[in-house]
Amino acid sequence: MNLSDARWRTSTRSGSSGGNCVEVADNLPGVVAIRDSKDPAGPALTFDPATWTAFLGLTKRT
DSSP states (O other): OOOTTOOOEEOTTSOTTSSSOEEEEOOSTTOEEEEETTOTTSOEEEEOHHHHHHHHHHHHTO
16 A cells, blocks of 8 residues: 555654654545554554544543
8 A cells, every 4th residue: 555645643642752652644535544653664554444433432442
C-alpha cells in the first residue's frame, strides 16, 4: 500500500519526550494507518475506518 500521501500525527496519549509514540494517518481514503514514530521508514499497520473506530471504542473503555 502506498502511504506517501499520509499525513502522520502523534497520538495525544504519547508523552512529550518523544519516546514511545504511535503515529496515525487518517487522511487517506478508505484506510487508517498507524506506525511507530521511532521508525518512520518501517512498517505501518493499516485498517479500514470501521475497524479502526471499533478498536478505538474498545480501548477507550479499558
